[in-house]
Amino acid sequence: MRPVFIGSEIYRGSSYGGAHPLHIPRVSTVMDLVRALGWLAPGQYRNSPRAKPAALTGFHTSDYIAALQRAEAAQAVDAVAFDRHALGTTANPVFPEMFRRPATGAGGVMLAAELVAEGGVVHVPGGGTHHAMADRANGFCYLNDPVLCLLALRRLGLSRIAYVDIDAHHADGVQAALGADDDMLLISVHEQNRWPYTGALDDTGGGRAVNLPVPRGFNDTEMTYVLHRLIQPLLEQFDPQAVVLQSGSDAILEDPLSRLALSNNAHAQVALALRDMSPRLIVLGGGGYNPWSVARCWTRVWGALNGHDLTGSLPEQAQALLRPLTWNRRGPAWQVQPHWTTTLNDPARDGPVGADLKHRVDVLRNRARLARAAHLAPDPARA
Template sequence: MTPIFIGSEIYRGSSYGAWHPLHIPRVSTVMDLSRALGWLPPSQYRTSPRAKPRALTLFHTPDYIAALQQAEATQRVDDDTRARHGLGSTANPVFPEMYRRPATGAGGVMLAAELVRDGGIVHVPGGGTHHAMASYANGFCYLNDPVLCLLSLRQLGLARIAYVDIDAHHCDGVEAALTGASDMLMISVHEERRWPFTGALDDDGGGRALNLPVPRGLNDTEMRTILQRLILPALERFDPDAIVLQCGSDAIEEDPLSRLSLSNNAHAEVAVALTALAPRLIVLGGGGYNPWSVARCWTRVWGALNGWAVQGHIPEGAAQVLEGLRWNRRAAGRNPPEAWRSTLIDPPHEGPVRTEITDRIDHLRRRLPRARQLRETAS
């Protein structure tokens, strides 16, 4: 089936505030860049609906949804609400679309679940907010759309659902939500000693999670090793009906909020590899705080899901999209390298595979029989 892209114009001009890492354009640039490349025909595009409050209570508490709506309406949060729900903090500030924007992301992933009911691939770059808790905003995330996606797939009657997360930050909100879920398997690859400081190697989420914290400087060769020796074997044993991939681009070398060193080749390689392991695949966005690397990564992933690529310099219209980006928070943003503005594919970041990574993979591989047991339980 032809892959579907879910987007929305709400992301254009919507910002968490001038000093927040998410002040940069992301999804709108992916849409513009994909269209400029001829990769987003109307037949493959769907506009994301906004999830209704009742739909959001599939995971979130009614009190929290009401508080989030009230904060958007009044553009203020009192001390009690801030303490109870995490709204109005530095990480999760008050801004004009603080309910409508995440509710649109949630609506997009819930629509994606419906679209893959009978099989298929859907890309939702506005999704991936994996830190939010049931009644608490957390880590730039107001709603946990990955959890809403997983629960929506379950409501459709799917027996085994796998969640793979390659964001630089551990998916603490997803792991908390999946505790006790016998029909779910979670795999997370994330930077060690990085906020939120969860997802330790021996944290198994009650036997249903494989957490692989990795050291600084993770390269493409190491990510390929993780894919081939851990992610793919675990998924093959679990035999999922559906896979949800959180494809945060903050693990790319130029991102300011991590110290990993992947190229966008790694993200495309993971996404394509997962297409062969389940009849249904939903690819989300996630972290990513360099506007050029986010746009190029998620557009590259969308192209890879369709079997499209552009080597060397991109066409002039696509280059103009990247030329129009501004990022004054970093020196590189004020004078971006030419490749950020004129190419889509990163140079490979290959390198040695460190023993500390292979040792951790081996440690988790010894637990893979639990994944087999999980498959039998879920069936």
């Protein structure tokens, strides 16, 4: 069965506001690029439904969902919505689609869970909002669609579900919700000393969560090392029935909200490796605040999942979609690079594997080995 792409027109023109990092187009550009490249065969595209409030209360509180709906309708928040639910903040502002847009992302990931019930691959670039908490918005995220996706997979009767997150920022909302659950394996690879300042090496989330904070300058070679030495062995041991990959593109070199140095080759590599380790794979979007790198990354991932490769110049129709993009730059003073508008594949960003990173991976491998041994050991109480 061919992979399925879930998108929606709600992302076209929707913005958190001109001063916000999410003022840029993202999912709509990915949709346009995959069409321009001819990478959507008949039946591969599905329109994302909007999740109903009752479905969202599978994780979020009913009070929070009601407050989010009221804020969208009124285009304003009251003191309770601001103080209790963190709506109307600088990070999570009031904007016209502040309920409908995240509810569409949530509907998309829950549809993805249904579509992989019998196996398969689904890409939902509008998903990946991994910071939201049950009763409040957090870190540009109003709803936690990864949690809703994982819970939907659980409702299918799956008992071993893995969540792998390679966003530059720790998956704090997912860990808070499901980190202690025995049927979930959560792995987060994120920049150390970066907001939300959670996900330390020794943080297990009260269960089997695995957190690998990585240093600034984390490169493609190091991601390959982490994939082969940590992520794949953990998944082999866990033997997941489904994998959800949060493929935030803010770990790419040119992103203004991190200091990591990956290329989009790393994201494609991880997606392909995880596809081969489970009968069910759902790939989400996530962070990404450079409009060229995020659109090219998620398009590259979709192409890789379909066996497409585009190592040369993009066709003119695709280049014409990338040239008009603009952004309000924050962080490094990046100038628009020629390859951002002419190619899909980034140049490789290889480099040495740091000794500290190797040590951290070894610590996590040893912890997993000890946990496995303790799990297999006979219970003296039953002797």
